[in-house]
Each structure stands twice: as structure tokens, then as C-alpha cells.
Amino acid sequence: MMQQPGRLIGLGVGPGDPELITLKALRLLRESPVVAYFVAKGKKGNAFGIIEGHLQEAQTLLPLVYPVTTEALPAPLSYEQVISDFYDEASLAVAAHLDAGRDVAVICEGDPFFYGSYMYLHDRLAERYDAQVIPGVCSMLGGASVLGAPLVYRNQSLSVLSGVLPHDELKRRLADADAAVIMKLGRNFHKVRQVLEELGLAGRALYVERATMANQKIVPLDEVEPMSSPYFSLIIVPGERWQG
Numbered sequence: 001m002m003q004q005p006g007r008l009i010g011l012g013v014g015p016g017d018p019e020l021i022t023l024k025a026l027r028l029l030r031e032s033p034v035v036a037y038f039v040a041k042g043k044k045g046n047a048f049g050i051i052e053g054h055l056q057e058a059q060t061l062l063p064l065v066y067p068v069t070t071e072a073l074p075a076p077l078s079y080e081q082v083i084s085d086f087y088d089e090a091s092l093a094v095a096a097h098l099d100a101g102r103d104v105a106v107i108c109e110g111d112p113f114f115y116g117s118y119m120y121l122h123d124r125l126a127e128r129y130d131a132q133v134i135p136g137v138c139s140m141l142g143g144a145s146v147l148g149a150p151l152v153y154r155n156q157s158l159s160v161l162s163g164v165l166p167h168d169e170l171k172r173r174l175a176d177a178d179a180a181v182i183m184k185l186g187r188n189f190h191k192v193r194q195v196l197e198e199l200g201l202a203g204r205a206l207y208v209e210r211a212t213m214a215n216q217k218i219v220p221l222d223e224v225e226p227m228s229s230p231y232f233s234l235i236i237v238p239g240e241r242w243q244g
């Protein structure tokens with residue numbers, strides 16, 4: 001008889017505070033025989049750190065270790081190719097468990113469908129296997145809560161922007177935004193702050209590192225040392241307060 005394949009579960013574990021995981025994510029995490037997670041070489045993994053207290057010995061861990069830590073690779077290597085090959089291999093590793101009938105929970109910091117690496121597995125596997133996605137509290141909402149920053153009032157629109165955007169493109173989009181969240185700071189921090197200053201938005205912008213985590217840091221934007229801004233940081237430009 002054919003083995004019934006396991007389920008692929010994209011599991012959002014929230015922005016950092018271990019209590020910000022949903023009941024459903026926690027149940028499925030505990031029930032999954034295999035727990036997969038993306039991680040940088042030599043690191044524990046952010047998502048893993050959030051949920052490790054819930055794991056049991058019988059569960060199999062499947063770390064999916066990124067082959068590179070930077071997009072700037074020496075020629076002839078291309079980041080896109082290297083990372084695409086890596087996601088292919090990671091999909092095969094996950095599929096081997098699914099084919100053996102084991103559910104695989106792929107834990108994901110924040111929400112799996114919001115810039116989450118899980119998406120690359122989903123794109124490769126969801127047509128062949130039963131895939132279920134459990135949403136999580138994403139970092140921008142965790143950030144807004146710890147910054148005490150209501151994001152959008154009434155009919156305002158929110159723009160979510162990547163700090164990786166070139167200066168002029170970022171400026172164009174921010175100039176049009178009622179409210180904005182800027183993700184992926186790190187080495188992009190200096191450029192992003194410059195754009196905010198040029199648009200006269202720096203005074204309204206709020207910055208947080210590792211929102212909701214034990215080592216969370218909230219720093220006034222003009223006091224952030226650009227070289228020390230970590231990858232796990234974001235900026236919020238809240239919508240203008242509505243005097244309702």
C-alpha cells in the first residue's frame with residue numbers, strides 16, 4: 001500500500017516573545033515529528049530560539065543551513081543561483097520526510113508568508129503535498145506594539161518597504177506614503193535614515209531592534225550607530241494621528 005505523505009506545515013512563531021505564538025502553531029509544533037528551520041552556519045537560529053522550550057526529545061530536528069551569509073559573492077558565483085540551488089536541496093530534504101509519511105513543521109520567525117524563507121519551500125512543494133500555513137504575528141506588528149505606535153488611522157494606507165531599495169526609489173515611495181514600515185535595515189540603515197531626513201520624516205520615524213525579544217532595543221533614530229544596526233531591526237513611520 002502506498003504511504004500517505006506527511007503534511008508540510010509553514011508555522012509562524014511570532015516576532016520573538018515566546019508568548020506571541022498562536023495556540024494553533026503551538027499545537028502543531030508539538031504534534032510534528034519533524035521540525036525544520038532555516039539557520040545561518042554556526043548560529044542557533046532565531047525561530048528555533050523562540051520555540052526550543054516546547055520541543056520534545058522524540059522530535060527530529062532538520063536544520064536547513066544557508067550556504068552563504070551575504071549577497072555579495074565573488075564572480076563567477078551568483079547569489080541568486082547559489083541560494084536557489086540551496087532551496088532546491090532544502091526542499092528535497094523536507095520532501096524525504098514527507099514521502100516517509102512524516103509531517104514537517106517549518107518554523108518561521110514572524111509570519112511565514114511575510115518575507116519568510118518558508119515561502120521558497122512552499123513554492124517548490126505545495127503543489128505536490130498537503131501544505132498548511134499557520135500565520136504568525138509579524139515583526140512590524142510586534143514592532144508597532146512595543147513602540148506604542150498606532151500604524152494607520154481611518155482611511156490611511158500603509159506602505160511596507162524594503163531597506164534594500166535604492167535611495168531614489170525608497171524616497172519616491174516614502175514621499176507618497178501615509179504611513180510606512182521599513183524592513184531589512186542592517187547595512188541599509190544609513191541610506192534609509194538619510195532618505196527620511198531628506199523628506200523631513202526623521203522626527204516622526206521610530207526605530208526598534210529585535211522587537212519583543214529579551215534583548216529588544218529602542219533607540220531614537222538620530223542616535224542609532226549605522227554600523228551596529230542589526231538585520232533584525234525596522235523603522236516605523238506611523239500615520240498622522242487623527243484627532244477623532
Ligand SMILES: C[S@@+](CC[C@H](N)C(=O)[O-])C[C@H]1O[C@@H](n2cnc3c(N)ncnc32)[C@H](O)[C@@H]1O
Pocket residue numbers: 015016108109110111112113114115116117137138139140142143182183184185208209210211212213231232233234
Ligand atoms: C526575512 S524578514 C522576516 C520577516 C518575518 N517573517 C516577519 O513576519 O516579520 C527579516 C526582516 O524582518 C524584520 N524583523 C524580523 N523580526 C524582527 C524583530 N523581532 N524586530 C525587528 N525587526 C524584525 C527585520 O527588518 C528583518 O530584516
